[in-house]
Amino acid sequence: MTELEKVISGARQICLVSHTHPDGDALGSVVGLGSYLIERKGKSVKCILPTAPADNLMFMVPEGFPLSIAEDDTPAALDIIKGCDLLMVLDCSGLSRTDFLEEHLRKSTAFKVLMDHHVSPETGDFGMVFSKTEISSASELIYWILRDMEGGTLPQATRTALMAGMTTDTNNFANSVFPSTFAMASELIEAGTDRDYILSSIYQQYRENRIRLMGWMQSSNMVVLPCGAAYMILDADTQKRFDYKEGDSEGLVNIPLGIAGVKLSVMLKQTEKGFRVSIRSRRGTSARELAVRSFHGGGHENASGGKLDFGTDIANAGAASAYVEQAIKEYLK
Ligand SMILES: [Mn+2]
Structure with missing residues (x-):
């Protein structure tokens, strides 16, 4: 000091x-x-x-x-x-x-x-x-x-x-x-x-679009895997549809952890170069380890982030869900 x-x-x-x-x-x-x-x-x-x-x-x-x-x-x-x-x-x-x-x-x-x-x-x-x-x-x-x-x-x-x-x-x-x-x-x-x-x-100052986007992602986009993980992919089309602005998906990645049996939640957000990845986990499961292993990332034990690049990791946006599922399944095996 x-x-x-x-x-x-x-x-x-x-x-x-x-x-x-x-x-x-x-x-x-x-x-x-x-x-x-x-x-x-x-x-x-x-x-x-x-x-x-x-x-x-x-x-x-x-x-x-x-x-x-x-x-x-x-x-x-x-x-x-x-x-x-x-x-x-x-x-x-x-x-x-x-x-x-x-x-x-x-x-x-x-x-x-x-x-x-x-x-x-x-x-x-x-x-x-x-x-x-x-x-x-x-x-x-x-x-x-x-x-x-x-x-x-x-x-x-x-x-x-x-x-x-x-x-x-x-x-x-x-x-x-x-x-x-x-x-x-x-x-x-x-x-x-x-x-x-x-x-x-x-x-309490969010845009209406954020609340609608959050609802749509949970009802129509979220995939819950039997191994105890969930993922969501916020692709470019969805961002356009809801006129996405920075912060509109803040906190969304935490929501699947409210489901009994889900210990890991992954969210992908499309960018120009690929996807930004957010990972959250419950105590006892490491979000960080998955971020390091499969998403060029890191962070805290239960709250981490990373990315997926087009060209090197995946060919295009359509290939993201297969990549994420594979990464999650291998990690939780
Ligand atoms: Mn901080």
Whole structure:
């Protein structure tokens, strides 16, 4: 902590970065730490996300907060990377999760700090690493770091963002919850954080299309295999039909785990190059192992992700279901 304080106080321009396809924890980490460094430490901070978060998460970004989406304005993002002397990478197991920013971040001579909660962090790229897997979220990890740094109450924007990030990563206190997670929530509510506002912003501001898409996927697309697994494939046609927007399928992969006997759930979402893969499992079955084995991925024990590429893994979208079934069946054998 002493070293971290030194690094922060010596920094002229700080850049915060999180992973591509940012979820609530990625955004919460960046806004939580960023707003703290600006408000309480008087630092010059700029934040970059490789791609945009879902609209329903944007409530946690305060007016005027220095957040750039690299995909929308790449030259601006690269200038920020070039201009910083302290780079803090949050909720990422490493630079490899930053998509097309990776090579630019790698080239940067800025001092690099990692704050993360994933297994197997790429520690070699960083001068300082805060890594813990027995914790709910990067937002929680950052909360405890800031609590150590700050005697009193954290700024409101920081509290809202960190509470929101922890809430989405735990699926509203359903997974990866530790005693420290409740302690954090308790302190935040005590400090006046508006949990009702956070919950209604996250979970009650969806587009009608999302609710219809979720219903259709469950009734007409979900395949339940007798071996105790389920999968869904959100292909390009379905995305078009429901006018799919980033975040519309958030949480869908968790739903099949509610079926008695289903211990593994896989969801594929078609992209230009192939499919993005999300995997969830119940305790005792490893989502991560399947992600590593068959989907070039990794992540947490019960919540992992990966991908399938056209050309190398499968010929086309039509070949996805056979590939997934085979991978699941072999894995659960
Ligand atoms: Mn996270």
